[in-house]
Structure formats: structure tokens, C-alpha cells
Amino acid sequence: MQLSQKFYDAFKLCGSPPIARKLHAQLILSGLDASLFLLNNLLHVYSNCGMVDDAFRVFREANHANIFTWNTMLHAFFDSGRMREAENLFDEMPLIVRDSVSWTTMISGYCQNGLPGHSIKTFMSMLRDSNHDIQNCDPFSYTCTMKACGCLASTRLALQLHAHVIKLHLGAQTCIQNSLVDMYIKCGAITLAETIFLNIESPSLFCWNSMIYGYSQLYGPYEALHVFTRMPERD
RNA sequence: ACACUGACUCUUUCC
Numbered sequence: 001m002q003l004s005q006k007f008y009d010a011f012k013l014c015g016s017p018p019i020a021r022k023l024h025a026q027l028i029l030s031g032l033d034a035s036l037f038l039l040n041n042l043l044h045v046y047s048n049c050g051m052v053d054d055a056f057r058v059f060r061e062a063n064h065a066n067i068f069t070w071n072t073m074l075h076a077f078f079d080s081g082r083m084r085e086a087e088n089l090f091d092e093m094p095l096i097v098r099d100s101v102s103w104t105t106m107i108s109g110y111c112q113n114g115l116p117g118h119s120i121k122t123f124m125s126m127l128r129d130s131n132h133d134i135q136n137c138d139p140f141s142y143t144c145t146m147k148a149c150g151c152l153a154s155t156r157l158a159l160q161l162h163a164h165v166i167k168l169h170l171g172a173q174t175c176i177q178n179s180l181v182d183m184y185i186k187c188g189a190i191t192l193a194e195t196i197f198l199n200i201e202s203p204s205l206f207c208w209n210s211m212i213y214g215y216s217q218l219y220g221p222y223e224a225l226h227v228f229t230r231m232p233e234r235d
Numbered sequence: 236a237c238a239c240u241g242a243c244u245c246u247u248u249c250c
Contacts, residue, residue: 004238005238008238008239011239036239037236037238037239038239039239040239040240041238041239043239043240044239044240066239066240067240068239068240069239069240070240071240071241072239072240072241073240074240074241075240075241099240099241100241101240101241102240102241103241104241104242105240105241105242106241107241107242108241108242109241138241138242139242139243140241140242140243141241141242142242142243143242143243144241144242144243146243147242147243174243175242175243176243177243178243178244179242179243179244180243181243181244182243182244183243185244204243204244205244205245206243206244206245207243207244208244208245209244209245209246210243210244210245211244212244212245213244213245
């Protein structure tokens with residue numbers, strides 16, 4: 001077995017700061033810290049262990065950062081609530097490097113840090129600034145944006161996003177349907193959620209849970225329970 | 236090198 005493979009496996013298992021540091025030291029000693037692939041994995045390990053500063057040190061010392069390096073670091077900052085640093089990093093990213101993952105990380109990062117309004121603004125920037133249409137058709141960008149819309153509880157915006165995903169022919173994708181249902185529920189627009197839900201041949205667990213939540217909020221526990229009993233598979 | 240980055244619901248007993 002290759003040594004690099006061993007590092008890769010060890011990174012996958014590593015969940016504690018002392019082990020992370022030890023692996024880092026051994027990576028340097030072995031000379032394999034020249035491998036960007038392994039450095040990217042180390043970056044992810046540091047991020048998972050809540051060691052953002054160590055992650056950033058690895059990032060700065062990496063000679064030729066690729067898209068994985070940038071995006072992993074971006075996510076690391078948001079994960080630890082360091083939004084300003086995430087923003088700075090995003091601004092520093094060369095435009096050629098930025099991809100739909102970078103944008104989606106920004107959108108979801110703001111939302112997870114309690115700033116759904118920023119998510120929407122970022123989404124608008126994405127549509128405006130990235131000329132590549134392919135980059136604007138990533139379903140993950142829309143699931144994250146719709147989540148932010150739900151947090152804002154804006155039915156008006158929800159309808160616009162809905163029209164947008166239909167126009168891009170993303171409406172048949174399961175994750176998009178999940179997000180549409182949940183977005184409308186969070187906006188309190190249960191009729192619109194039902195319209196989507198009833199048109200899905202086999203709704204996912206995500207959808208069912210969103211509907212149950214919606215009914216419980218609007219009609220109380222008994223109606224919610226009624227929906228629950230109609231689920232084909234309960235867990 | 237077919238390995239590395241972002242999602243969508245609920246839950247996750249401190250009181």
C-alpha cells in the first residue's frame with residue numbers, strides 16, 4: 001500500500017486536534033506535503049476539528065492552491081463563524097478559479113450564520129457576475145438559496161425563485177422539489193407547498209417531513225399526525 | 236489517479 005494512501009485513510013478517520021497535528025508533522029517528515037491532494041485533505045481535517053487557524057496556515061503555505069483548496073478553506077471559515085475572513089478569501093479568489101461550489105458555499109455559509117439576506121444578495125451577484133450559464137444552473141445553488149428564502153419567509157421571493165428553477169428546467173429534480181416544498185412551508189404558504197407536493201409521484205422523506213412540520217405549525221399536532229399516518233414509510 | 240470542496244426536512248437530554 002502506498003504511503004499516500006495510508007495518509008488518505010488516516011485523514012478520513014481523524015477527528016481530534018492532537019491526532020491532526022501529529023498527522024501533519026508526519027506528512028512533512030515524509031515529504032508528502034508536496035502533494036496538493038493530501039494537503040487539501042489535511043485542510044479538511046483541520047476544519048472538521050475546529051482548527052481554522054491551522055487550516056489557514058496550511059492554505060497559505062500551499063504552493064499552487066487549486067479549486068478544492070480554495071473552496072475547502074472558504075467552508076472552514078464559515079463553519080467557524082468567521083465570515084469576514086470568508087468574504088476576504090472569496091474576494092481574493094481569481095475569477096477564473098471561482099466555480100459554482102464557491103458561490104454555493106457563500107450562499108449557504110451566510111444562511112448558516114444567520115444572514116439569509118446576504119445569501120440572497122450573493123445569489124443575485126452570482127447571476128449577474130458569472131457570465132457562464134452552466135455555472136448558474138447548479139441545483140445546489142438553488143437549494144441553498146431557497147433555504148435562505150424560507151428563513152426570510154418571503155412568499156414573493158419564493159414565487160420568483162420557483163419561476164426561475166422552472167425556467168432552468170430544474171423542476172423535476174428531487175432536491176429542487178424538496179426545497180420548493182420546504183421553502184413554501186417556511187413562508188407559511190401551505191397551499192403552494194401542497195400544489196408542489198401533490199404533483200410529486202413519490203415524495204421523499206424530506207418532503208414528508210416538511211409537510212408534517214407545516215401542518216403542525218398551521219393546523220396543530222392532530223392534522224400533522226394525520227399527514228404522518230399517510231406516509232408510506234415512517235421512521 | 237477512477238482519490239480531495241458546497242447542498243435540501245426532522246432529530247441530536249445544560250437548565
